[in-house]
Amino acid sequence: MIAADKNATNTAPNGASLPRTAGGGPNGSPAGTTPMVTVRGLGKSFGTNEVLRDIDLTVNRSEVVCLIGPSGSGKSTLLRCINFLEAYDRGEIRIEGTLVGYSEDSPRRRLTNRELRGLRRNVGMVFQQFNLWPHMTALENVAEALVQVRGMNKADAAARARQMLERVGLAAKADSYPARLSGGQQQRVAIARVIAMEPHLMLFDEPTSALDPELVGEVLQVMRDLAADGMTMVVVTHEMGFAANVADKVAFLDHGRIAAFGTPREVFHESAEPRVQQFLQTYHERNSF
Amino acid sequence: MKFSVIIDALPYLLQAAVTTVWVSLLGMLLGQVIGVLVCVARQSGSRAADMAGGVYVSFFRGVPLLIQLLLIYYMLPLVGIDVPPLVASVAALGLASGAYVSEIYRGSLNAVPHGQAEAALALGFPGTTIWSRILLPQAFRISVPALINELILLLKASSLISVVGVAELTRTSQTISASNYRPLEIYLAAGVIYLAINGVLALFGTAVERRLQRG
Numbered sequence A: 001m002i003a004a005d006k007n008a009t010n011t012a013p014n015g016a017s018l019p020r021t022a023g024g025g026p027n028g029s030p031a032g033t034t035p036m037v038t039v040r041g042l043g044k045s046f047g048t049n050e051v052l053r054d055i056d057l058t059v060n061r062s063e064v065v066c067l068i069g070p071s072g073s074g075k076s077t078l079l080r081c082i083n084f085l086e087a088y089d090r091g092e093i094r095i096e097g098t099l100v101g102y103s104e105d106s107p108r109r110r111l112t113n114r115e116l117r118g119l120r121r122n123v124g125m126v127f128q129q130f131n132l133w134p135h136m137t138a139l140e141n142v143a144e145a146l147v148q149v150r151g152m153n154k155a156d157a158a159a160r161a162r163q164m165l166e167r168v169g170l171a172a173k174a175d176s177y178p179a180r181l182s183g184g185q186q187q188r189v190a191i192a193r194v195i196a197m198e199p200h201l202m203l204f205d206e207p208t209s210a211l212d213p214e215l216v217g218e219v220l221q222v223m224r225d226l227a228a229d230g231m232t233m234v235v236v237t238h239e240m241g242f243a244a245n246v247a248d249k250v251a252f253l254d255h256g257r258i259a260a261f262g263t264p265r266e267v268f269h270e271s272a273e274p275r276v277q278q279f280l281q282t283y284h285e286r287n288s289f
Numbered sequence B: 001m002k003f004s005v006i007i008d009a010l011p012y013l014l015q016a017a018v019t020t021v022w023v024s025l026l027g028m029l030l031g032q033v034i035g036v037l038v039c040v041a042r043q044s045g046s047r048a049a050d051m052a053g054g055v056y057v058s059f060f061r062g063v064p065l066l067i068q069l070l071l072i073y074y075m076l077p078l079v080g081i082d083v084p085p086l087v088a089s090v091a092a093l094g095l096a097s098g099a100y101v102s103e104i105y106r107g108s109l110n111a112v113p114h115g116q117a118e119a120a121l122a123l124g125f126p127g128t129t130i131w132s133r134i135l136l137p138q139a140f141r142i143s144v145p146a147l148i149n150e151l152i153l154l155l156k157a158s159s160l161i162s163v164v165g166v167a168e169l170t171r172t173s174q175t176i177s178a179s180n181y182r183p184l185e186i187y188l189a190a191g192v193i194y195l196a197i198n199g200v201l202a203l204f205g206t207a208v209e210r211r212l213q214r215g
Helices: A075-082 A113-120 A138-148 A154-167 A183-195 A213-228 A240-246 A264-270 A274-287 B004-043 B047-062 B065-078 B085-111 B114-122 B127-164 B169-180 B183-212
Strands: A037-046 A049-059 A064-068 A090-095 A123-126 A201-205 A232-236 A249-254 A257-262
Touching: A037 A075, A049 A075, A049 A257, A064 A075, A064 A240, A075 A090, A075 A201, A075 A232, A075 A249, A113 B114, A123 A183, A123 B114, A138 A154, A138 A183, A138 B127, A154 A183, A183 A213, A213 A232, A213 A240, A240 A264, A249 A264, A249 A274, A257 A264, A257 A274, A264 A274, B004 B047, B004 B085, B004 B127, B004 B169, B004 B183, B047 B085, B065 B085, B065 B127, B085 B127, B114 B127, B127 B169, B127 B183, B169 B183
Parallel strands: A064 A232, A064 A249, A123 A201, A201 A232
Antiparallel strands: A037 A049, A037 A090, A249 A257
8 A cells, every 4th residue: 555665774874954855755645745744864963962863754644654663762852853842953854845943044044932833733742741731621621722822712612622522532521620530531631632723743752651551542542543534643652553553654763763664564574674673572572471 | 824914905916916917918919029020030041130030039048037127227228218117127028038939939830840831832832821821820839838838937027027116016015015014925915816817828828729729
């Protein structure tokens, strides 16, 4: 269905600052459609520590791309660069063709948070720690951005928030404060808060890592439903089952590089990359008893 | 012990207690305003403002309130500003309290997890809205117990303004016991009145906390 993008095995150094044609190759998207996300030659350092290097990645519309890899491999940093919660140093990220975080001028100028608002309202993010606002009810958490960012009136926002909570199966918890909800419920409210904004793209940063094992399933189910509805998603996860069954593409990161990229089958079963095999081996050992 | 002297003195003591409450309330109010301003200065990102705020806090926290009060009371007339004792008292209480309050607010703001603002940022919130809707309400909630504590300390510290002649509770107790030679009864009564006022403050604090901790 989807031809493998061979960015992963790309050994030639990319011209870090050179924008290349979006997509770069056969990627299965309908002709003339801009990919949702294109990452080209991305690099980032914390001091002398290079956390991302030469990252190339294309995410097409309605695709689910999972970023996997050992901790410290840079997958969360990559995700946070996509909505510019983290600034990158080299290369470029485009969302629907628009450069993220910098002006198109040369030399590029870093955009302010104010200038980034337009982009961010179309890119939802779900965090590992949920980050619900504890002083607002579940309903208020979902309605807040509709009022403050979309400019909806309170009644319409509340009605829409209620619909969204219904969609994640939490209509009954609308008036509960986050502290009264389980981790899984909190994360579902956080997802409702994002989808209420009708984002074009959703970023998930280890959405189930802070959850008790028995609560992981309900969150993954909501994410599966979203994927089935055609939401474009980039998911940093340690849930290999989710990656294998739901993702269209999987990117394996190691030491700030994409070491393997392709369909789940290509990465999990056909990759010759020893680090992938080693990572999966460790994963299986940890999860068997 | 002769409790009838307390009954006789009670109207005067209560009247003085009203002064204590007023001076303290005004001092608290001034302290809150100064506290917010100093806190904003220190969080503003400007090095100069941060330094100025830091110097302010270390001075007013480091010098005893009694000395500050006497400095304000005796120094300002030297430069031609004649301050009534009541104004000097409110100013001293407010300036000192402001230093503590600014630190309480600063600590509370830092105690709000970073992810709280980040979630709003990622949704496209304007910066001012992140402050007004997400950060400040939470910082305030965190600060309530420490603020109530500070208010209680301030109310007790207001006994110091007796030295500049304001007829508040402590000063009035001194005056009465100097004339009826019954210091034990009078000071005991004064102590109970202070305790009662602070009890009300503490109850108020608990009520506010409970209301804010619905979540």
